Amino acid sequence: MTNSLTFLTTEQRNERTKNMDEMTTAEILKVMNEEDRKVAEAVKQVLPAITKAVDHISASLKKGGRLFYVGAGTSGRLGILDASECPPTFLVDPDMVQAVMAGGGNAFTKAKENSEDDAAQGETDLKAKQLTSDDVVVGITASGRTPYPIGALKHAHSVGAYTISLSCNHHSEISDYAECPIEVVVGPEVLTGSTRLKAATAHKMVLNMMSTTAMVKLGKVYENLMVDVHASNHKLRERAKSILMECTSATYEEAEETLKKAKLQVKPAIIMLKRSVSYEQAKKMLQENEGNLRKAMNES
CATH class of the missing domain: 1.10.8.1080 (Helicase, Ruva Protein; domain 3)
Structure with missing residues (x-):
């Protein structure tokens, strides 16, 4: 792994916002909105890879497998968010779609940024889930180089689970450890290196697409209606x-x-x-x- 972030698209400076600290509120919001419009187009470019991922996810879930999202920081939080919304929306067992986050559940509300650097812990945390070859693991990292999800994908590969990576840079390191790499390149962030912005939006979109479409394939949707909604309130x-x-x-x-x-x-x-x-x-x-x-x- 290279020690430099210099060549990562997600770490480049956005030429449009080099004077952001001198912009008016309206100017900042306008450029953010214009940059956000690029996200959907970037996702469109990787639809073939997302299709491949969904087909494997749905096939796995149909035979009793599970879907795991693994990430650190914002990536981990997005995984938790998508996984936690599957039971009420589709009336599935909470074990079907799970999230594994660097630093544990407490890191969802209180940042533990150093935890992302531990590849061995990513492997250990996923081992605790007793992974099998019927499962699917999605490693999420905007930079594409975060050790924690890379360690998790290495373990997933070792037990024969299907592996998917989700990143925001071309030729991401994590792509080397995935059978289905998805690289959504959204370009430099408005705030340099703040991947909770466009990169996170892209990942939220892709995770929504994967889980929702997989549930459609499982018969959890009739027409475009949530016929398996958990009517709990x-x-x-x-x-x-x-x-x-x-x-x-x-x-x-x-x-x-x-x-x-x-x-x-x-x-x-x-x-x-x-x-x-x-x-x-x-x-x-x-x-x-x-x-x-x-x-x-x-x-x-």
Whole structure:
């Protein structure tokens, strides 16, 4: 590993903001907004690699494997954020999508920047998850050279788990340790070296794309609706009723009553309303079709 960051795109100075400390508030915000527009285009350039990653992730999850995000600092926090939102959005077990962060869970709210330099700890922390060849590991690092996720990917490779890297520099070091390297090159940051800006935005976009699309492939989505939403609070119960009304001709009252009968589960409630069957029959239809609502209703 080189000791210099000089040649990393994420460490270069942005020519447009060399006088940022002399800009007005409006000028700073304008240039930040214009730079942020470049992120989606950078992500577009790596869609083939993201497609490859998603296909492997969904295949792994279908056979009982798990998805792990590994990172330090902002990268680690983004992994935690995406992983933690999968259970309420898609009603999956919290173990299905997990995050491993340098410095542990406490580093989410209190920075432990030195922890990212320990490759051995990345390996140790992932070993604790009892990784198998059915799992997928995504190493996240804007610079592409952070030892912690590199150590984790080395361990993942040693046990036969599928490896993906996510970085923001061409020819990143971490790419050498991944079967599917994703390099989203967003260019120099508005604030030199502050990869919590464009680089983090790019990584947030890619992680959202990977987890959401994988869940679609798992049958967690019907049309563009969250039919596996965990209706655990008032807002989500109301969303569940709205989904029922969208998918069927049910009134609000009918949707509310059916949702209760379906134990707050949207998928069986939809089948109950559209096929006039009991909750038990609806559950059986789903089980016979691996939880895929469209297939259960013979609409494929």
